[in-house]
Amino acid sequence: MTPMTIRFNQDRIKEGMIKRLSRFSFRTGTIAFGLTCGGIFGLALFLGIADLGFARIWDELLSVRFGLAALILVHFIQLLFCSFAWRTLLSPPAPGIFSILTLRWIRESIDGLLPVAQLGGEIASARLLAQKNIGLPVASASIIADVTTETLTQAVFTLIGLALIFTLADPGDAGQWAALGFAIALVFASLAVLAQRWGGVRLFEKLLLIVADKMGWNRLEGIAGLDKALSEVYRLHGKLFLAALHHLIAWSAGAFEVMIVAWALGYRLDLGEAYVIESLAQAIRSAAFFVPGAVGVQEGAFVVLAGLFGMPPDAAISISLSKRVRELALGLPGLIVWQVHELRLRRARVIASASIS
Numbered sequence: 001m002t003p004m005t006i007r008f009n010q011d012r013i014k015e016g017m018i019k020r021l022s023r024f025s026f027r028t029g030t031i032a033f034g035l036t037c038g039g040i041f042g043l044a045l046f047l048g049i050a051d052l053g054f055a056r057i058w059d060e061l062l063s064v065r066f067g068l069a070a071l072i073l074v075h076f077i078q079l080l081f082c083s084f085a086w087r088t089l090l091s092p093p094a095p096g097i098f099s100i101l102t103l104r105w106i107r108e109s110i111d112g113l114l115p116v117a118q119l120g121g122e123i124a125s126a127r128l129l130a131q132k133n134i135g136l137p138v139a140s141a142s143i144i145a146d147v148t149t150e151t152l153t154q155a156v157f158t159l160i161g162l163a164l165i166f167t168l169a170d171p172g173d174a175g176q177w178a179a180l181g182f183a184i185a186l187v188f189a190s191l192a193v194l195a196q197r198w199g200g201v202r203l204f205e206k207l208l209l210i211v212a213d214k215m216g217w218n219r220l221e222g223i224a225g226l227d228k229a230l231s232e233v234y235r236l237h238g239k240l241f242l243a244a245l246h247h248l249i250a251w252s253a254g255a256f257e258v259m260i261v262a263w264a265l266g267y268r269l270d271l272g273e274a275y276v277i278e279s280l281a282q283a284i285r286s287a288a289f290f291v292p293g294a295v296g297v298q299e300g301a302f303v304v305l306a307g308l309f310g311m312p313p314d315a316a317i318s319i320s321l322s323k324r325v326r327e328l329a330l331g332l333p334g335l336i337v338w339q340v341h342e343l344r345l346r347r348a349r350v351i352a353s354a355s356i357s
Helices: 003-052 056-086 097-113 120-130 137-167 172-197 200-216 226-234 235-266 271-287 299-309 313-356
Strands: none
Touching: 056 097, 056 172, 056 200, 097 120, 097 172, 120 172, 120 313, 137 172, 137 226, 137 235, 137 271, 235 271, 235 313, 271 299, 299 313
């Protein structure tokens, strides 16, 4: 082996080590930030529950146990309508609804339980969807359009909740903060739409490749062409409206979760009151995207919003914790299913590489 060859190999090894260290640094930095935020708000939640009494909260949660199956059923309906919305934006032949439902389940599990700032689930599901005879640009375009539609319908969902809160209760300062949150959400949603219309997707392509390289995610090189694929999706006005309708139904169904838990605790909330609590709590949770699972933030939102309708803090926290139990009951199996899919993909790549060589 010549000295030049040895030097070349050494440079390649050094370059690989630098890249791996860069990926490790990016991953640990991202996860550390999320866990730090989660730790701070989690500590606040712990202190709040300690102040109310752990035994008291535990007793309230036990009284909801028979309603957990109902919560899972309601959320399954939400996932189903979200899957309908996503599949609507895929050009035929699109995967079956069961496949889309599984990917949506995985996507939500990753975003809800892992410190990925509400982004990792979208990237993971795009990679998995691209394996179903759909190009990565088309898969990614469908997810971007789906997330945009979902965000816009959440703004509508929040607006309906704001209209109801001024009708059903005296919102006080909570109403002002909720109105401000809606305004901020609407501005960001509008900016997202305008950015996509004005070439922002091409910038997103570059950023996605940079993030993929930092995280060590291969197989994203085929993302080129995303801008064109997304333009084709946005020309389907009728399908976009249908997808938005499905998402709005999914958002609205969450009000039944609040009603079920409140009734299990002995508090009678009507549909309008539950709609207010759920819509504004979801808006606050979305604003805290940098906190894994919005730990502590969601509980604080429920305490304030449910308090407008006469519910004490312990009952409000019990509603939030019941929803978290449902998240874990669905999210942990979702993460397992995700890893099973990833192992299958990895095995398929190994077999393909072996057959080529």
